[in-house]
Amino acid sequence: MPCFRPLLPMALWLLATPALAVELIIPTEMEATAQRLMGLAQRENRAYALVKSLTTEVGPRLAGTEAEDRARQWAVGRLEELGFDNIRVEPFAVPLWLRGEERAEIVAPFPQPLEITALGGSTSTGPQGIQGEVAAFESLAALRQATRESLRGKIVFVNESMARSQDGSGYGRAVLKRLVTASLAEERGAVAALIRSVGTSSHRFAHTGNMSLGARAVGSKVPAAALSAPDADQLQRALDYGEPVVVKIVMTPRSRPLVTSGNVIGEIIGREAPQEIVLVGAHLDSWDLGTGAVDDGAGVGIVIAAAKVLMDHMPEMPRRTIRVVLFGSEEVGVVGARAYAERHAAQLGNHIIAAESDFGSGDIWRFDTRVAPASLGYVTAITEVLAPLGIAPGNNETRGGPDLRFLREAGVPIAGLLQDGHDYFDLHHTPDDTLDKIAPDALDQNVAAYAALLYLVADSDMVFR
Amino acid sequence: MPCFRPLLPMALWLLATPALAVELIIPTEMEATAQRLMGLAQRENRAYALVKSLTTEVGPRLAGTEAEDRARQWAVGRLEELGFDNIRVEPFAVPLWLRGEERAEIVAPFPQPLEITALGGSTSTGPQGIQGEVAAFESLAALRQATRESLRGKIVFVNESMARSQDGSGYGRAVLKRLVTASLAEERGAVAALIRSVGTSSHRFAHTGNMSLGARAVGSKVPAAALSAPDADQLQRALDYGEPVVVKIVMTPRSRPLVTSGNVIGEIIGREAPQEIVLVGAHLDSWDLGTGAVDDGAGVGIVIAAAKVLMDHMPEMPRRTIRVVLFGSEEVGVVGARAYAERHAAQLGNHIIAAESDFGSGDIWRFDTRVAPASLGYVTAITEVLAPLGIAPGNNETRGGPDLRFLREAGVPIAGLLQDGHDYFDLHHTPDDTLDKIAPDALDQNVAAYAALLYLVADSDMVFR
Numbered sequence: 001m002p003c004f005r006p007l008l009p010m011a012l013w014l015l016a017t018p019a020l021a022v023e024l025i026i027p028t029e030m031e032a033t034a035q036r037l038m039g040l041a042q043r044e045n046r047a048y049a050l051v052k053s054l055t056t057e058v059g060p061r062l063a064g065t066e067a068e069d070r071a072r073q074w075a076v077g078r079l080e081e082l083g084f085d086n087i088r089v090e091p092f093a094v095p096l097w098l099r100g101e102e103r104a105e106i107v108a109p110f111p112q113p114l115e116i117t118a119l120g121g122s123t124s125t126g127p128q129g130i131q132g133e134v135a136a137f138e139s140l141a142a143l144r145q146a147t148r149e150s151l152r153g154k155i156v157f158v159n160e161s162m163a164r165s166q167d168g169s170g171y172g173r174a175v176l177k178r179l180v181t182a183s184l185a186e187e188r189g190a191v192a193a194l195i196r197s198v199g200t201s202s203h204r205f206a207h208t209g210n211m212s213l214g215a216r217a218v219g220s221k222v223p224a225a226a227l228s229a230p231d232a233d234q235l236q237r238a239l240d241y242g243e244p245v246v247v248k249i250v251m252t253p254r255s256r257p258l259v260t261s262g263n264v265i266g267e268i269i270g271r272e273a274p275q276e277i278v279l280v281g282a283h284l285d286s287w288d289l290g291t292g293a294v295d296d297g298a299g300v301g302i303v304i305a306a307a308k309v310l311m312d313h314m315p316e317m318p319r320r321t322i323r324v325v326l327f328g329s330e331e332v333g334v335v336g337a338r339a340y341a342e343r344h345a346a347q348l349g350n351h352i353i354a355a356e357s358d359f360g361s362g363d364i365w366r367f368d369t370r371v372a373p374a375s376l377g378y379v380t381a382i383t384e385v386l387a388p389l390g391i392a393p394g395n396n397e398t399r400g401g402p403d404l405r406f407l408r409e410a411g412v413p414i415a416g417l418l419q420d421g422h423d424y425f426d427l428h429h430t431p432d433d434t435l436d437k438i439a440p441d442a443l444d445q446n447v448a449a450y451a452a453l454l455y456l457v458a459d460s461d462m463v464f465r
Numbered sequence: 466m467p468c469f470r471p472l473l474p475m476a477l478w479l480l481a482t483p484a485l486a487v488e489l490i491i492p493t494e495m496e497a498t499a500q501r502l503m504g505l506a507q508r509e510n511r512a513y514a515l516v517k518s519l520t521t522e523v524g525p526r527l528a529g530t531e532a533e534d535r536a537r538q539w540a541v542g543r544l545e546e547l548g549f550d551n552i553r554v555e556p557f558a559v560p561l562w563l564r565g566e567e568r569a570e571i572v573a574p575f576p577q578p579l580e581i582t583a584l585g586g587s588t589s590t591g592p593q594g595i596q597g598e599v600a601a602f603e604s605l606a607a608l609r610q611a612t613r614e615s616l617r618g619k620i621v622f623v624n625e626s627m628a629r630s631q632d633g634s635g636y637g638r639a640v641l642k643r644l645v646t647a648s649l650a651e652e653r654g655a656v657a658a659l660i661r662s663v664g665t666s667s668h669r670f671a672h673t674g675n676m677s678l679g680a681r682a683v684g685s686k687v688p689a690a691a692l693s694a695p696d697a698d699q700l701q702r703a704l705d706y707g708e709p710v711v712v713k714i715v716m717t718p719r720s721r722p723l724v725t726s727g728n729v730i731g732e733i734i735g736r737e738a739p740q741e742i743v744l745v746g747a748h749l750d751s752w753d754l755g756t757g758a759v760d761d762g763a764g765v766g767i768v769i770a771a772a773k774v775l776m777d778h779m780p781e782m783p784r785r786t787i788r789v790v791l792f793g794s795e796e797v798g799v800v801g802a803r804a805y806a807e808r809h810a811a812q813l814g815n816h817i818i819a820a821e822s823d824f825g826s827g828d829i830w831r832f833d834t835r836v837a838p839a840s841l842g843y844v845t846a847i848t849e850v851l852a853p854l855g856i857a858p859g860n861n862e863t864r865g866g867p868d869l870r871f872l873r874e875a876g877v878p879i880a881g882l883l884q885d886g887h888d889y890f891d892l893h894h895t896p897d898d899t900l901d902k903i904a905p906d907a908l909d910q911n912v913a914a915y916a917a918l919l920y921l922v923a924d925s926d927m928v929f930r
Contacts, residue, residue, distance in 0.1 A: 059575060059576075
C-alpha cells in the first residue's frame with residue numbers, strides 16, 4: 001500500500017487532479033484505500049457480534065472479580081480466533097470492592113422504600129444500618145458552605161442534577177458530586193451521604209461509580225450511596241413539607257486489599273516499523289449492575305473490529321504496529337491504565353498516537369486530537385477522509401478516553417473520535433446498561449472511523465509529537 | 466340548571482338553531498354548561514396535586530398493608546377537605562401477600578445475576594432457593610403442548626412478548642401468561658416458573674401482578690417470577706448456545722389469610738333524586754414496587770377532581786347523587802369491587818351508570834359504553850359534547866375498569882372513557898411507576914371529560930338500562 005511521505009516529489013504534486021488540499025497531504029490512492037476500508041467496515045456487524053458475545057457469556061465483570069478474569073479469557077480467545085499477534089495478559093494488582101445488600105427507606109414522616117445503590121469504595125453501614133435526619137443541599141457549593149456542627153449525626157443529601165448534552169460535558173461537573181460529597185459530609189460531622197444519581201435517566205435506576213478517580217483509596221469513612229432520579233425527587237418532595245425527614249440506609253459492601261486484574265493486548269505487527277505503536281483501546285471491566293454493554297462492551301467491540309478490518313482487507317499489514325489494549329479495572333480508578341503506562345514506560349516514546357473508545361454506542365460526530373501543531377495539517381486531512389461518515393473537525397485539546405490519562409501525561413499524542421452521548425448517561429453505571437440498548441448496526445460507523453484512522457496513521461510515517 | 470327531558474316541547478325543537486342532532490337531545494344551555502365545566506376543569510391541576518400528595522405522603526400501598534390503611538386515611542382527609550358528603554370507609558377482609566427477598570442468577574454456563582420479581586401470590590422458594598435447568602417456551606401454547614415428564618425438575622421459562630397498542634389490547638393476551646404459567650408448569654412437573662414480564666418496557670424492570678384475577682387463592686404451589694425484558698432476552702441468548710442453562714431462584718414472599726382493607730366513598734348528594742347513583746371510581750391500592758402514580762394514583766386524582774369541578778362550579782348540585790368510590794385491594798383480585806357489589810347489592814338497581822379511571826395518565830381518546838340500545842342517542846350526544854377534547858365515538862361493548870366487573874355483571878350500565886395507553890405498560894406494576902412519569906397538566910383533559918360526563922348524566926333523568 002502507498003504510504004505517506006512528508007516531502008512529496010514535485011511530479012506527484014503536479015499529477016494530483018484536482019489539486020485539493022487533502023490530496024497534498026494524503027495521496028489519492030491512500031484516501032481511496034481508507035474509503036474502501038470504511039465501506040467494508042460497515043458491512044460486517046463484527047463489533048455488535050463481539051459485544052453480544054462478551055455481555056452474554058461474561059455479563060457484568062467488576063474489576064478484580066472472577067468475572068473480570070473470565071472476560072480476560074474471553075478476550076484472549078477472541079483475539080486468537082481473529083488472528084491477532086503477540087496476544088498476552090499483563091497482570092496487575094487492584095483493590096477489590098464488592099457490593100453487598102443495599103436498601104434505604106424514609107422512616108418518617110412518610111414511610112416508604114427508596115431506590116439506592118452504593119458508590120464504589122463506600123464503607124458499610126453494618127447490617128443494622130444507619131438512621132438519621134436528612135440535611136439536604138441543592139448543590140455541592142451549598143454543602144461546602146455548611147458548618148461542622150450543623151450536620152452532626154445527619155445524613156447529607158445533595159440533589160444537584162446533571163445536564164444532558166451531546167458531548168457528555170455535563171458529566172465532568174456532575175461527577176464531582178460523586179467524588180467529594182462523602183468527604184465533605186464526613187468533615188461536617190454527618191454519618192452518611194446520599195447523592196442524586198450522576199446521570200440523566202428518568203427511570204428508577206441509581207447510578208454507581210467510584211468515589212476516587214485514581215488508584216488511591218477512597219478517603220471518606222462515611223457510607224455513601226446514590227438515589228435514582230425519581231427517588232431523589234421523592235425525597236425532595238418529602239423535605240418540601242418542611243418537617244424533619246428521617247432516612248435509614250443499609251449497605252454492606254466489603255473490600256479486600258489486593259487481587260489480580262490485567263490488561264489484555266493483541267497486535268497487528270507493523271511491516272516496516274514494528275516498534276512504532278499505534279494504540280487503540282477500550283476497557284474490559286464493567287460495573288456490576290448492568291452487563292457493561294455500552295460501558296464499555298461497545299468500545300471493546302469497536303476497536304477489535306476496526307483492527308480486524310485492516311487485517312482482513314489490506315494486501316499487506318500497515319507500516320507500524322497496531323496495538324489493541326483492553327484495559328482492566330478502569331472503573332475503579334483507571335488502575336489498568338496506570339499499570340500499562342508503568343510497564344511500558346520505556347516504550348512510550350514509540351507510541352505514535354493513542355485512541356480509546358469508551359463513550360457508548362452513538363455515532364462519532366467529531367474528531368479531536370492532542371498533537372503537535374506541526375502535525376495539524378495531517379489531522380485536517382484525516383478529518384476530510386472521515387467527513388463522509390458525518391464526522392466534523394474538532395479541537396486539539398482532547399483528553400482522550402479515561403485510560404489514556406497516563407499516556408497523555410507522558411506526552412503520547414492523543415486522537416479522540418467523539419461519540420454522540422445524548423443518551424449515554426441514561427445507561428452508564430446503571431442496571432440498564434444491557435445489550436438491547438445497542439442497535440445491531442449502531443457500531444459500524446464507529447468501526448469505519450477507527451479503521452480509517454488506524455490505517456491513515458499506521459500506514460504513514462507521520463509524527464504527531 | 467337545565468336538565469334533559471326525553472320529550473322536548475315542539476317549541477324547543479323549532480327554536481334550536483342550527484337544528485343539529487346534538488341539540489335535539491342535549492339542550493344548548495346544558496351543552497354550554499358542560500363546555501364551561503370542561504374549560505374550568507383544565508385550569509385547576511387538582512388531579513395532579515392529588516396524585517402528588519398521595520404518592521408522596523403514602524407511596525406504595527399494597528392491599529391489606531398498613532400503607533393501604535394510611536391511603537384510606539389520606540383519602541378520607543382529602544374528601545373532607547374538599548367538602549364531599551357521606552364520607553366513609555367500608556371495610557372488608559383480604560388475604561395478605563408480602564414480597565420478601567428476591568434474586569435469581571444464571572448458574573451455568575454463563576454465571577450472572579438476573580433481574581426478577583415475584584408474581585403476586587407466588588409461594589416461597591425458601592431461603593435456600595430452587596435451582597434447575599431451564600425449559601424454555603416461545604409461547605403459552607407451546608408450554609401447553611409439553612408432556613409431563615419433559616419438565617420434571619425443570620424451571621419453566623415462557624418468553625412470549627406483549628404487543629404495544631393504544632388501547633392496551635395487548636394486555637389481555639399477555640396477562641394470561643402471568644395467570645396460568647405457574648399452574649401449567651406445576652402440572653408438567655416443573656419446580657418453578659419464569660415469565661417474560663407482562664409489559665412493554667425495554668428497561669430493566671420486572672413487572673409484577675397477581676396470578677389470580679379473582680379473590681380465589683392462587684392454585685399453583687410452584688414459585689413464579691417475572692424477568693425484565695432485557696433479562697428475558699439475556700436468558701434466551703444464553704439458551705441459544707444450545708447447552709443446558711441452569712438457573713437459581715431465591716424468593717421468600719409470605720402470606721397471611723385475612724387482614725382488613727376497605728373502600729373509601731364520598732358523595733355529592735343529588736338535589737332531586739339522591740337515591741339515584743352515578744358512580745365514578747378508581748382504586749386506592751397499588752403494587753409495592755413503584756409508588757402507584759399511574760396505577761392508579763392518576764385515576765384517584767382524576768375522579769375526585771372531576772366531581773369537585775361540579776361541586777365548585779354549578780350553582781346547585783346535580784339532580785342525582787355522584788358517588789366517588791376509591792376501591793381497595795384491586796390489584797390482588799378486585800376484592801374491594803366484590804365487597805362493594807355485595808354490600809350494595811340491593812341498591813345496584815339505582816346505579817344509573819358507573820365509570821372507572823384506571824389506565825394511567827394519557828389523554829382520553831374514545832368514549833365507549835355498555836348501555837341499553839334505546840339510550841345510545843344520548844350517548845352520541847354526550848360524545849358530541851366531548852369532541853372538543855379530542856374524544857371520538859366508540860362502541861357499546863366496553864367492560865369498563867376492572868372494579869366495575871361485578872356491577873357490570875349485575876346489569877349496571879357502564880361508561881368507558883378510554884385513555885391512550887401507548888406507554889402505560891412501560892410503567893404499570895414496575896418500580897418505574899412514579900410521579901415523575903406524569904406531566905403536571907396531563908390529567909386535566911381527563912378531569913374535563915369526567916366532569917362533563919358526570920354532569921350530563923347526573924343532571925339528566927336519562928335511564929341507560
